[in-house]
Amino acid sequence: MKVLVVGSGGREHAICERFAKSTRVTHLYCANGNGGIAGIAETVDIRPDDVVALADFASLNNIDLTFVGPEASLALGIVDEFCARGLQIIGASRAAARLESSKAFAKDLMARHSIPTARYYVASSGSEAIDVLSSGFFGDELTPTVVKADGLAAGKGVVVAADRAKALSAIEGMGELVGEAAASSIVVEECLVGKEISLIMFCDGEHFALMPPTRDHKRIGEGDTGPNTGGMGTITDDSLLTDADRDRIVETIIRPTLDGCKKEGFPFRGILFLGLMMTDDGPKVLEYNVRFGDPETQAILVRLETDLVDICEAMLEGRLDKLFIRWRKGSSACIVLASEGYPGKPRTGDIISGLDAAAMMDINIFHAGTALAAAQVSENELIGASAEPRYVTAGGRVLGVTAVADDLETALAWAYAAVGKISWPGMQFRRDIGKT
Template sequence: MNILLIGSGGREHALARSLSASPLCSKLLIAPGNPGTAQYGTNVALDVADHRAVIDFCRVMGIGFVVVGPEAPLVAGLVDDLKGAGIKAFGPSRAAAQLEGSKAFTKDLCAEFGIPTAAYRRFTDAEAAKAYVRSYGAPIVVKADGLAAGKGVVVALSFEEAEAAIDMMIGGGLGAAGAEVVIEAFLEGEEASFFALCDGTRAIPFGTAQDHKRVFDGDEGPNTGGMGAYSPAAVLTPELQARVMREIIEPTLAGMKARGMPYTGILYAGLMLTKAGPQLIEYNARLGDPETQVLLPRLRSDLVAALLAACDGALDGVSLQWSDAAALTVVMAAKGYPGAVEKGSEIRGLAQAEALNDVIVFHAGTKQDGDRILAHGGRVLNVTALGSTITEAQRRAYDAVDRIDWPEGFCRRDIGWRAVERERA
């Protein structure tokens, strides 16, 4: 069948690589794609915010299946409109995508269905929010309710930090996303990411990972969309994974179905592994970025077949096979990220990096200019490597990073440090 992939980042480069490898894929088109996705299909200039244009394109091109990568089209209801036009599409409905589109929605769902998560309050008034913080104390977490590209969470270690975050969010610093804030208790423990493939009724595990949100080495600096990741996450033992499915994923699916908005798609649970057990930090309604870049290189099963089974409510017959290899990705970002960055600097050495064994360089924010590859975003490249251990994958990834000639870029040099320490112990 002809498949249309929606998106333009590193996640979509990884998806394009896996989708195109399926025997079920006759032709892959990517809207709008990037220079990396063009290796696996045809990039098309399509305004994905114009749902009628997407539907018309699908009909003209004989698209049998649409895979939506990013969160914004999901929250905007693209899957609903495609299905309404008789076009099969992978991803949650607009209503179900509220699990990512509204942190307040998710917290209320957790409260209603007994899903373990941090205590919280919701506010639209800045002074009331600050009064609550004064009464509660710090550390405390301030979150914008809506989509904020990974930048809507502040872990405030003092009242002053919390107050500044509240004023910034409710004051319009994140646009409509911060009109309401969720203030929640600070959880102590180790963070990990758990993915599940859902068909509205059932869910099956879709891998584990750990990412690095802070911009600088040693987990210093502001939060970002992610500076690197690795998979699998050894901290999520088989016993813990079973507990996450039982206490978090399955009650969420049951709750969404009870609310009349069954969840179909990838459910990405950001977890805090506390002394009391795993607790939900937040949900994403799609594959993570950069986590996809370490999950999919480890997947041995046919991705297209698995996604179609989820769409058809048929996951009871699916068993996914994974490589025993570990994967690690290092994000190379433009200097200044997560703040303002300059676009247009040339990146050299990509072929030399990919010439190394078990290395894949995923494009995240690049632009083709003749024979040149230019930086065209904040997070620009995801340098991914496989290895028998996280330590080996880390070494290979940084060997590849060091072959890339891009003075205007930077990366963290400690991606995977927790796993490396565990492997050395």
């Protein structure tokens, strides 16, 4: 079987790693990949947002299965393009991708189907959002609120404002932060209080299969301080959700969501991600994503024991309810190592040291923003690529150091021990993943 993975980050490296372990996969491609992915897959120089070129590639190369990582590709309709050509692909349709590509659409769908979420207001402009806040709709000057760009914003379009002044500042700066297109309309929400949980599932349009619950750490600074990022680390641990909470989420959120999608004409097939707040009133939806999270994927897939190809086929054939998916018992942790300057403009081009020493430990190192050093590329050309690769930083989030163990404390200890072997100038990471 020939498999194509679309994307270039740590999430896609983890997905590729699972496909590479399958005895059914004879050739693995990734478009457009990164330095680490190139070690296990043939990288293809096609951007993830060039959906027509990707479909052309899949047709010409007789790709049997394509798996989509990034939300932008889904929002652009890559699944619709592939399906129109009779190509097998895992991902949400353009219509279903609106659950993530438009915060306003998602909130309105929740309202239509009585899915518990925060009270909200959709403003068609920044000035309207300011007027709503100033009117006292969400409380007085000291009331915390959440400000969200309506469109896709690479994990940077959400600001949790401690008071009205900070919320007003967030509204005024949203266009500069995420781009005018993403901030053309703004969703303002009440600020929910509780513990955040992420719950991700495989879906086949009718049935679903849950993955281990995860908790992500979005802010750049320890103690959950500083600006939001795409994610600085994550854990999986079964204790994050009780059986009663899981059952309540299924009945009040998952089934109504999937039923709602089906009733509105876009049955959900692909990966559905629930960002949840466990409040005193029960679980409520913070956001939907329509793909694997990053870095949640890294921590989840290291625990997957069932062949990912088998799961994909069950999704495509509508028989997820007939497949028993095996997960390694225990816990996992992923620590993200980021470049200096992230989540703003990152410094890039620094040589990464210590990867060989870290790789000798019982961990996985997933590459997110790396490239082969220019000198290494030249050296490989001369000696037939026999030298150990040397990598440089090529993005904000660079590596996801991931460990799985029988308990969370051990998984964290192993991951941080490996982090201690790796370095480059300005490397930053949080030392409290799994502690907050």
